[in-house]
Amino acid sequence: MARKRILLSTRSTVIVLLVIIFLHFTSLSAAESEADVLIKFKDSLKNNGALSNWDNRKPPCNGDHENWVGIFCEEGFVWGLQLQNMGLSGPIDLDSLAKLTHLRTMSFMYNNFDGPLPDLALLTGLKTVYLSHNKFSGEIPPETFAGMAGLKKLHLANNKFSGQIPTSLPDLPKLMELMLDNNEFEGEIPQFPPDRIKRFNVSHNKLVGEIPFAFSNFSASVFDGNADLCGAPLKSCTTPNKLSAGTIVPVSILVAATLVALVVVVVILHRRKQAPQGPEGAAAASASVTAPADKKALLELDKMEQGRAAPAATSRAVTPPSAPPEKTHQSKKSEPNVKITFLKEDRDKFDMSDLLRASAEVLGSGVFGSTYKAALGDGQQMVVKRFKHMNNVNREEFHEHMRRLGRLSHPNLLPIVGFYYRKEEKLLVADFVENGSLAVQLHGNRSRGRPCPNWATRLKIIKGVAKGLLYLCNELPSLTAPNGHLKSSNVLLDRSYNAVLTDYGLVPVVNQEHAQEHMICYKSPEYKQSGRITKKTDVWTLGILILEVLTGRFPSNFLQQGRSNDTDMAAWVESVIKDEASNVEVFDVNMERAKNCESEMMKLLKIGLECCQADIDSRPDIKEALEKIQEVKEEAS
Ligand SMILES: *[C@@H]1O[C@H](CO)[C@@H](O)[C@H](O)[C@H]1NC(C)=O
Numbered sequence: 001m002a003r004k005r006i007l008l009s010t011r012s013t014v015i016v017l018l019v020i021i022f023l024h025f026t027s028l029s030a031a032e033s034e035a036d037v038l039i040k041f042k043d044s045l046k047n048n049g050a051l052s053n054w055d056n057r058k059p060p061c062n063g064d065h066e067n068w069v070g071i072f073c074e075e076g077f078v079w080g081l082q083l084q085n086m087g088l089s090g091p092i093d094l095d096s097l098a099k100l101t102h103l104r105t106m107s108f109m110y111n112n113f114d115g116p117l118p119d120l121a122l123l124t125g126l127k128t129v130y131l132s133h134n135k136f137s138g139e140i141p142p143e144t145f146a147g148m149a150g151l152k153k154l155h156l157a158n159n160k161f162s163g164q165i166p167t168s169l170p171d172l173p174k175l176m177e178l179m180l181d182n183n184e185f186e187g188e189i190p191q192f193p194p195d196r197i198k199r200f201n202v203s204h205n206k207l208v209g210e211i212p213f214a215f216s217n218f219s220a221s222v223f224d225g226n227a228d229l230c231g232a233p234l235k236s237c238t239t240p241n242k243l244s245a246g247t248i249v250p251v252s253i254l255v256a257a258t259l260v261a262l263v264v265v266v267v268i269l270h271r272r273k274q275a276p277q278g279p280e281g282a283a284a285a286s287a288s289v290t291a292p293a294d295k296k297a298l299l300e301l302d303k304m305e306q307g308r309a310a311p312a313a314t315s316r317a318v319t320p321p322s323a324p325p326e327k328t329h330q331s332k333k334s335e336p337n338v339k340i341t342f343l344k345e346d347r348d349k350f351d352m353s354d355l356l357r358a359s360a361e362v363l364g365s366g367v368f369g370s371t372y373k374a375a376l377g378d379g380q381q382m383v384v385k386r387f388k389h390m391n392n393v394n395r396e397e398f399h400e401h402m403r404r405l406g407r408l409s410h411p412n413l414l415p416i417v418g419f420y421y422r423k424e425e426k427l428l429v430a431d432f433v434e435n436g437s438l439a440v441q442l443h444g445n446r447s448r449g450r451p452c453p454n455w456a457t458r459l460k461i462i463k464g465v466a467k468g469l470l471y472l473c474n475e476l477p478s479l480t481a482p483n484g485h486l487k488s489s490n491v492l493l494d495r496s497y498n499a500v501l502t503d504y505g506l507v508p509v510v511n512q513e514h515a516q517e518h519m520i521c522y523k524s525p526e527y528k529q530s531g532r533i534t535k536k537t538d539v540w541t542l543g544i545l546i547l548e549v550l551t552g553r554f555p556s557n558f559l560q561q562g563r564s565n566d567t568d569m570a571a572w573v574e575s576v577i578k579d580e581a582s583n584v585e586v587f588d589v590n591m592e593r594a595k596n597c598e599s600e601m602m603k604l605l606k607i608g609l610e611c612c613q614a615d616i617d618s619r620p621d622i623k624e625a626l627e628k629i630q631e632v633k634e635e636a637s
């Protein structure tokens with residue numbers, strides 16, 4: 001009996017050991033597959049529908065190429081996660097992510113994560129962490145960041161964090177960006193070593209006390225909206241502020257505004273002179289209309305990214321946003337007549353003095369000139385666009401036309417906020433739009449292996465474009481082509497991917513020769529045939545845009561020197577859908593779609609073709625086109 005019991009217990013020990021060994025090996029092999037780690041991570045999230053292409057049929061990475069949305073690969077390993085604006089929530093399973101040994105950058109911005117900050121110290125290799133615009137809350141333990149010696153950028157803005165700013169942050173040797181604005185941090189700002197932090201924002205918290213010396217040369221606006229901060233750049237902590245706001249402030253604002261206007265223009269003019277030598281200038285030059293489609297989109301993307309400081313750009317070889325341009329005073333004298341005319345004066349948030357500190361970054365360059373971005377202190381980001389070749393009308397007519405455009409107001413139009421007139425060139429000032437241009441989203445994302453807009457988003461964009469066009473048509477009845485320059489790089493996308501048109505209504509002021517060579521309405525079949533554009537020319541440009549959006553192909557007929565055997569977009573689409581035996585996929589293979597939307601996609605494609613008809617009489621007008629487009633649904637009912 002006793003013997004039997006011993007035998008039994010030896011046997012069970014062996015079994016237990018075997019089970020342990022088995023479990024050990026399975027967990028090891030799980031640790032080895034990044035796919036399994038990611039899928040486990042995904043399963044821990046709530047509302048993970050946006051990650052539907054994360055599955056085991058393909059590995060997440062093929063070398064440097066990403067097969068799954070929202071990840072970045074290098075040499076077969078995941079080095080970045082960019083899960084932004086995907087409606088995600090639930091816990092962030094960092095225990096899983098810690099097994100991704102190559103992970104260096106991680107963004108979960110614009111989601112619905114809540115609760116305390118996840119334990120980032122598990123991921124000691126991270127260089128950049130972006131968690132802004134979620135619902136995280138609670139205190140962050142002081143030692144949270146102690147082990148993260150490689151951390152360069154930490155963005156926690158627009159959450160509900162409270163308590164003290166963690167004291168482990170000043171000890172991080174590489175930390176250069178710290179964005180904590182719009183939270184509920186309280187107490188004093190800890191001391192940081194001077195010159196280490198390059199970007200910083202603690203506005204709209206509950207901080208008190210003296211601003212550490214390390215931040216004394218930052219813009220006062222990054223301390224806005226706190227309980228009781230003092231010291232440079234704010235008022236000194238000991239001397240009470242005796243200036244009478246009633247007299248001194250308006251005068252100084254006036255002086256500052258004038259100076260700012262001067263400096264901005266000088267900076268922009270100065271940059272123009274230098275542009276061709278710099279790398280941006282070189283890129284701009286090669287991104288002219290004659291560049292091959294993909295190359296052009298890529299170049300544009302690079303420039304957009306530099307401008308937007310997209311998280312993905314942080315660890316890749318993309319150069320960081322250019323240094324602030326020299327705020328030179330030298331040539332002020334030679335610009336006697338500088339005056340920016342503001343068309344939207346109802347904006348009380350528009351504080352000119354903030355432009356003084358804004359660095360002008362090059363966003364991109366088109367056939368008219370370059371586009372720059374300037375960030376105002378209150379968070380507004382303005383875009384300044386330079387136009388050469390705009391001397392078709394004299395100064396009075398130009399002012400008059402701009403006022404007319406300035407009065408337009410529609411959700412699908414980017415308003416012109418102000419302008420600057422000089423004989424040789426004009427500047428138009430507009431708001432900055434979050435998600436860049438449709439062109440970059442369609443063509444740039446694909447070449448980078450990033451997610452492209454899905455069918456529902458593309459349909460929404462087309463509906464927005466058509467509404468914007470109809471509005472322009474109604475409001476600018478005297479213009480033959482009220483838009484005149486509709487193309488995917490002139491369709492911007494706001495935070496919710498609504499279409500916002502830009503560069504509209506400019507045909508009358510652009511030099512005729514330049515317009516005929518470069519503006520899209522002059523690429524139409526009617527212009528080619530009869531040298532005239534008509535009221536339906538904008539409809540043709542809409543048709544081409546619809547085809548581009550659905551096929552994901554860049555319309556080569558806009559390119560000045562497209563390869564000679566390139567077929568015209570509409571003709572190509574027509575030939576593909578007519579040939580029933582053809583197995584050429586007409587729709588963009590990168591466009592994610594629900595199962596039963598094919599017929600609706602085909603409906604929109606046919607509307608696009610109708611709008612492209614060379615015969616003007618059989619082409620719908622914009623109102624009819626919009627009505628048809630409005631009938632297209634995300635899914636067949
Ligand atoms: C503050 O000045 C230091 C050098 O004195 C410089 O490195 C740093 O970039 C400046 N910061 C800002 C925001 O201008």
Ligand SMILES: *[C@@H]1O[C@H](CO)[C@@H](O)[C@H](O)[C@H]1NC(C)=O
Binds near residue numbers: 201
């Ligand atoms: C700082 O944060 C506030 C609030 O989010 C924002 O409005 C402002 O533009 C930011 N300033 C800078 C310089 O980033």
